[in-house]
Amino acid sequence: NAGVMQNPRHLVRRRGQEARLRCSPVKGHSHVYWYRQLPEEGLKFMVYLQKENIIDESGMPKERFSAEFPKEGPSILRIQQVVRGDSAAYFCASSPFWGNEQFFGPGTRLTVL
């Protein structure tokens, strides 16, 4: 059984560019969560999605950040016009049901130059 897949594992962007982070959940899981690990802040919830729906994006910055989980294909976390403060590790998790154990992917480490 394949676990949660994330790509790319490492992403380097210059200030002002766009970053797209992809997450393929465990097969059969329809609940996806994104978390961000900033150097001095620890791991924090960003957004919770089900297929084609954003359920809760309260942890995501209002500007420049967006997320989607289309009917077909991976979940995408998109960061427009990146700034140095966006440099962090971004983790995706999935679960089969709401409130269940969350299975984490290996993360994408974003570096903004």
Added chain:
Amino acid sequence: GIQVEQSPPDLILQEGANSTLRCNFSDSVNNLQWFHQNPWGQLINLFYIPSGTKQNGRLSATTVATERYSLLYISSSQTTDSGVYFCAAIPPDSGGSNYKLTFGKGTLLTVNP
């Protein structure tokens, strides 16, 4: 929201030693998970343990939900056990958001050969 506190913050062991990591949480929990973040930054699921005891090889975990703590035991530690161990929890009544994992700050474990 729920507070999750981990101790000790740092731990240094010689290979072969045993250790106990503690996680205290401020509220009852529906979900309690332990993770290992390896030196490459990957987050690895260890246990889903809102109550009771589980074992997986040299690792075991116990959650005493009524007393609001969980313990992670590592026996016969190996250098590959090095990394940060996180505990994360979800309380049963989070204002409808019973899916946001709240992470502790972690225990940094170093196992020396």
